[in-house]
Each structure stands twice: as C-alpha cells, then as structure tokens.
Amino acid sequence: MEIRAAITKEKGSLSIEKAELTEPKATEVLVKIIASGICHTDAAGIQGLIPWVKYPMVFGHEGVGIVEEVGSAVESLKPGDRVGLTFPSCGTCSYCVNGAPYACDRVNELFFSGAYKDGTYRISQNGKNIGSFFGQGAFADHVIVDARNAVKIVGVPDEKIKYLCSLGCGVQTGAGAVLNRCRPEPASTLVVFGAGGVGMAAVMAAKIAGCVKIIAVDVVPERLELAKEFGATDTINAKEVSDVVAKIKDITGGGAHYSVEVSGVPSLSLQAIQCLRRLGTAVVSSVTGPAEISVAIEPMLMNPSVTFAGLTEGASNPQVFIPRLIEYFKAGQLPIDRLVEFYPFEDIQKGFEDSHSGKTIKPILLFD
Ligand SMILES: NC(=O)c1ccc[n+]([C@@H]2O[C@H](COP(=O)([O-])OP(=O)(O)OC[C@H]3O[C@@H](n4cnc5c(N)ncnc54)[C@H](O)[C@@H]3O)[C@@H](O)[C@H]2O)c1
Ligand SMILES: [Zn+2]
Ligand SMILES: [Zn+2]
Incomplete structure (x- = not known):
C-alpha cells in the first residue's frame, strides 16, 4: 500500500x-x-x-x-x-x-x-x-x-490514546528504571538527574513506589517546579548549587539509596555514584555516546558496596510492564x-x- x-x-x-x-x-x-x-x-x-x-x-x-x-x-x-x-x-x-x-x-x-x-x-x-x-x-x-x-491498549478512551505514545520508550525507560531496576524499599530516598521526559516519569514512579525523599536535579527552573507537582520532595538547580553531591547527602542524611541518571550529560554519572549511601544503586540510562567517566573502584564502588548499573528501556518486558503503566495512567498516578x-x-x-x-x-x- x-x-x-x-x-x-x-x-x-x-x-x-x-x-x-x-x-x-x-x-x-x-x-x-x-x-x-x-x-x-x-x-x-x-x-x-x-x-x-x-x-x-x-x-x-x-x-x-x-x-x-x-x-x-x-x-x-x-x-x-x-x-x-x-x-x-x-x-x-x-x-x-x-x-x-x-x-x-x-x-x-x-x-x-x-x-x-x-x-x-x-x-x-x-x-x-x-x-x-x-x-x-x-x-x-x-x-x-x-x-x-x-x-x-485496553480501557482507554480513543481520545486519550494519543497521550500514551511515550509509554513505548521514554516513559517506560524512566518509570522502569525505578520500578523494575531500583525497586525501592519503603521509605527509600531516590535522586533523578535530568527532569526531562524520562526523568519526570522516574519521579512519578518514585512516588508510586513510596519513596520518602525524591530529589530532582536539573538546570531549568520550570522543569524543577513541574517535577515537584509530580512528586519531587526536593529540587536542586545544578546551575545554582556549587556542590550537588553534598546537597543530596545533606537532604538524605548521608546519601541516597538510589539514583537515576537520565540527563544525557556524561559527567553526571559520577555524581550519581558519589551521592549514594552504602549499598546504594546508581542506574544510568542516558544515551551519551562513547563518553567515558573515571571511577575509583575501591573507594567509590567496592568499599561502600554500591552498584553502578547501565540500563536500556527501563528493564521492561513491555507486554507485562506497559499494561501496568496504563493502569497507573488511568488511576491518575502517571x-x-x-x-x-x-x-x-x-x-x-x-x-x-x-x-x-x-x-x-x-x-x-x-x-x-
Ligand atoms: N536507555 C534508554 O533506553 C533510553 C530511552 C529513552 C531515552 N534515553 C535517553 O535518556 C536521556 C534523557 O531523555 P529525555 O527525553 O528525558 O531528555 P530531555 O532533554 O527531555 O531531558 C534531559 C534533562 O536534563 C537536564 N539537564 C541538562 N544538563 C543538566 C545538568 N548539568 N544537570 C542536571 N540536569 C541537566 C535538561 O535540562 C533536561 O531537562 C537522553 O540521553 C535519551 O537519549 C535512553
Ligand atoms: Zn526512545
Ligand atoms: Zn532476543
């Protein structure tokens, strides 16, 4: 045709x-x-x-x-x-x-x-x-x-289907990083680097998961304001705060349990690791090309027993995960x-x- x-x-x-x-x-x-x-x-x-x-x-x-x-x-x-x-x-x-x-x-x-x-x-x-x-x-x-x-797609009126496009990639990536990979325990703290389409979905998912501190980091004030409406309890404007890692440690009382890096800025992967507490997990889903960061294995990863994980598409099995996200959308939680x-x-x-x-x-x- x-x-x-x-x-x-x-x-x-x-x-x-x-x-x-x-x-x-x-x-x-x-x-x-x-x-x-x-x-x-x-x-x-x-x-x-x-x-x-x-x-x-x-x-x-x-x-x-x-x-x-x-x-x-x-x-x-x-x-x-x-x-x-x-x-x-x-x-x-x-x-x-x-x-x-x-x-x-x-x-x-x-x-x-x-x-x-x-x-x-x-x-x-x-x-x-x-x-x-x-x-x-x-x-x-x-x-x-x-x-x-x-x-x-089941149970969504035709006029609303057009809102669901990004479940196929961006939203699935952000929400899945939190719900499928981090799987925060109750009362966890979670940081999202980059409050774009993927990051906002991560914030929404952290709220769904019951995180008590959800920190959004971005450089655009309007995006940080919007992140608050979606569940961010704290925001950090990386242009205004000189030491973002110290600020996160301060807000979380020693470091976050989880961080999700979806800013597309390679150097932030390092901050995503540094802001963690012991046993914390940093998930990187930015497509940043062949950028490299240096990580000191012993003091930064091994000694504090932290995990640094790369991830595509939010660790999603789409035939299972997308219908769940549609239910959250219908319930007003996404x-x-x-x-x-x-x-x-x-x-x-x-x-x-x-x-x-x-x-x-x-x-x-x-x-x-
Ligand atoms: N791994 C995957 O499967 C997958 C899927 C979809 C998208 N992605 C990638 O995820 C990333 C995010 O995608 P998006 O659509 O949300 O992009 P986006 O541009 O909407 O969001 C990125 C955000 O990061 C912010 N930012 C820029 N510099 C910053 C800094 N120094 N500190 C903090 N925040 C900063 C921007 O202001 C923006 O709000 C992209 O790299 C994209 O290619 C990956
Ligand atoms: Zn995509
Ligand atoms: Zn295969």
Whole structure:
C-alpha cells in the first residue's frame, strides 16, 4: 500500500514523501498510526550519532494506533485493536526467553539497522529499500511491526490514546528504571538527574513506589517546579548549587539509596555514584555516546558496596510492564498527559526543534 512517511535519506535530512509498504508477514501486524512521539534517540539517529543506523530510514519508535491487518500466525491481536508500539526483540535468545527482551542479543541490529528479524525491509521507494527504525518507522501514517512489539491498549478512551505514545520508550525507560531496576524499599530516598521526559516519569514512579525523599536535579527552573507537582520532595538547580553531591547527602542524611541518571550529560554519572549511601544503586540510562567517566573502584564502588548499573528501556518486558503503566495512567498516578505538546505530522521539523530547545518535553505528532 502507499503510505506517507518522513524519510531520512542522509544524515540530517527529513522529508515527508510517499512510499510503499509491504503486507505484514506471519508474525506481524499492519497498524494505522494515530500519533507518534519524538524521542531523543530519533534525533541522535537522524544526526548520525548511532553507528548501527543506515540510511534511508523512517525514524519514529513511539507510535500508537489501530491494528488493520494481522499476519497468519498472530494470535494476540486482531483488526480494530488499539495498540502502543514499543522496542523490538528477537523472542528466541536466552535473554528474551528469560523475560528480559530489553537485553536481547540482537538489540543493536533490531533497534537501529532498519531491517526486521528476517533481515528484510517493509518500506520501499522506487524499488529501493528503506529502513524502519526500531522495527517500527512510526513517522508514517501506517507501519508494520512484529506482534511482539505491539501492546494491546485496553480501557482507554480513543481520545486519550494519543497521550500514551511515550509509554513505548521514554516513559517506560524512566518509570522502569525505578520500578523494575531500583525497586525501592519503603521509605527509600531516590535522586533523578535530568527532569526531562524520562526523568519526570522516574519521579512519578518514585512516588508510586513510596519513596520518602525524591530529589530532582536539573538546570531549568520550570522543569524543577513541574517535577515537584509530580512528586519531587526536593529540587536542586545544578546551575545554582556549587556542590550537588553534598546537597543530596545533606537532604538524605548521608546519601541516597538510589539514583537515576537520565540527563544525557556524561559527567553526571559520577555524581550519581558519589551521592549514594552504602549499598546504594546508581542506574544510568542516558544515551551519551562513547563518553567515558573515571571511577575509583575501591573507594567509590567496592568499599561502600554500591552498584553502578547501565540500563536500556527501563528493564521492561513491555507486554507485562506497559499494561501496568496504563493502569497507573488511568488511576491518575502517571500524569504523562501533562508532558506533551501536539504537532500535525507536517510540522515534524518544528517538533524536533522544540524538543531540542527544551520548549517541549514530549512532542507528539498527530496523523489524521
Ligand atoms: N536507555 C534508554 O533506553 C533510553 C530511552 C529513552 C531515552 N534515553 C535517553 O535518556 C536521556 C534523557 O531523555 P529525555 O527525553 O528525558 O531528555 P530531555 O532533554 O527531555 O531531558 C534531559 C534533562 O536534563 C537536564 N539537564 C541538562 N544538563 C543538566 C545538568 N548539568 N544537570 C542536571 N540536569 C541537566 C535538561 O535540562 C533536561 O531537562 C537522553 O540521553 C535519551 O537519549 C535512553
Ligand atoms: Zn532476543
Ligand atoms: Zn526512545
């Protein structure tokens, strides 16, 4: 079928054009996109910062939509189902089978190469293959995804489905870092470095988990104010406080139990470790490229028995975790609708600009 898609033909380019979409294969579904979130990882891919990305590519990996057609082997979905799209995984490696698809052996290839599990493509233009980012390519009015990465949305009215885009990546990443990886015990203290889309979800999740001190660190006062509305008990403006680590130790009475670094600033990983108390855990989910930090193993990690963990996609098993997040959304405990601004698909460039400048926390493109 013919689709309209924002195609990146070379580094930095983005133009909405007509293209061809194939039929879904046995385990795949055809989805009409309602809305599609813009994530920093799309921007990184378009700017040529992800080494596995090949052009031409249709980016976009936070789509929500309606199933129009299902492949012959799909049992979990049927036409008419509302779905949230999320990251792909192979389904057969030991990590996938163990319920950790975020650590899939084929993660780099399936997220970034634009090809599907069998190495083939679904989009083309004049006979030339075009990749689908994250096995989605959701900057298009229709996509084909494997049923593994389409999560059925139940009990959400149609007019609210457009708010759920970032459950597929950004919100899943922030909320999952807290609920799936840190798993704070009652009365824990938790620090979030970076109060962007991912960080705000981490703050909301820390409140859900019952943390008694939730400290948001950022450099934009408006974002810190908003973080308070979502559950931050304390905020630190890193531009104004000269020693952020000392301030956190002061607020938490000796150091935080957990820290989540989602600012995209590599050097903050060090602060995320330094601000911990003994037995604390620091989780890093920023995509900061090949940046390096130096950590003194003995005094900083071993002696205080702290854990320094890297994480993708919030340690999420999406078919289990996204429905839970939808329940929190429905109960008003995950107010992610307050993070979004909507843009018509045609204004995709403006959505990227507003995300980059910080004007909009989560831009969402609408399709009609
Ligand atoms: N690991 C994953 O699976 C995954 C998934 C999605 C996003 N990410 C990454 O997570 C990071 C955050 O994404 P986002 O969409 O929330 O980005 P964002 O730009 O909305 O948020 C980053 C925040 O950090 C703040 N910040 C900048 N400098 C700071 C400093 N020195 N101290 C404290 N705060 C500072 C910014 O003001 C901003 O509010 C990005 O690096 C993104 O690529 C990772
Ligand atoms: Zn796998
Ligand atoms: Zn993303």
